Amino acid sequence: MPVPIIGFVPQPTLEDAEMENTMSQHGMTGLSQLSVSINYTLWRNPGDRSDPVNLAELDEPTRRALDEPAPQPRPAWLIEMAERRRYPMLWEAVRTTWTRDASEFSTPTRLLIDHADHILMNQFREELGLGDMGIDRFISPLTEKTVNRDAVVTVEGVEMPALEIDTDPFVYAIGAELSSDTVLTAVVPRDALQHIRIEFARRHSATG
Known part of the structure; x- marks a missing residue:
């Protein structure tokens, strides 16, 4: 990963599962985008x-x-x-995305919606009335109009502007542009929110 991986700040209710999910995109000149997502075990x-x-x-x-x-x-x-x-596991809860060349698909808003859609489509299929994976087409309930652009989030102890999706009945999502090429996004099931402090820091682990 060309940039530091961000996760939740250490807290008693969350245990880094040390199992990352990665996604990458390549263009004509090599790696164009890379995302690393962190999974957590939840301790109520x-x-x-x-x-x-x-x-x-x-x-x-x-x-x-x-x-x-x-x-x-x-x-x-x-x-x-x-x-x-x-x-209970919080799958792919916090994602750091690095993009070499900015595009309409790498804006903070687009990345936040994509992350939330990914969690909804994979973790809430029954609640959304979807069938087996690959059978029913997922139609996202999220659009740019569902994103609150006046939110604030704390990263590395510093408050910064953030984007927020707080209208979905199943998940809460928040994201922030950390630099010109790096975006942080996090998606948490609503029933886990009461156990989590939504604050972020550079991840310190054997793999990050």
Whole structure:
């Protein structure tokens, strides 16, 4: 990543899952855009991780698969990954996007809407009445008119102008232009908002 990766500020309710999602675009002269998204495990009661309130709502097949003993020994990383499925995840919650050459598709507004659409389409299919992936065409409820351009967000301890989508019933989204080539966006399910401080900083981890 040509620029620092941004994430939520450290807070007890969020645990960086150390699993990034990346997206890239290439043009005639090489890499033109790169995005890195951070996933988080959500702890509703971080003071007692054994509290059942921390568990995700799982369907019976998933719960049974997690509870059944493995037919053969598994490496520690695979065991840890399986155990994470017991807890709610904020998938691709915070995204840093670097763009080499600006275009209509790389504006902060466009990137914020695209990020929110991505989460809605992949995480809220049932709520939106969509069928299996690839069957029903997703029609975004978000447009430039749904974006509030008078928001403020704190990044690295400094307040800065931000864009905000606070009209969708399923997600809250916020973004900011960090520099001429870098945009921060974040999309959070509404039922998780009460547990999160919406503030950002450079990510410090083994991979970032």
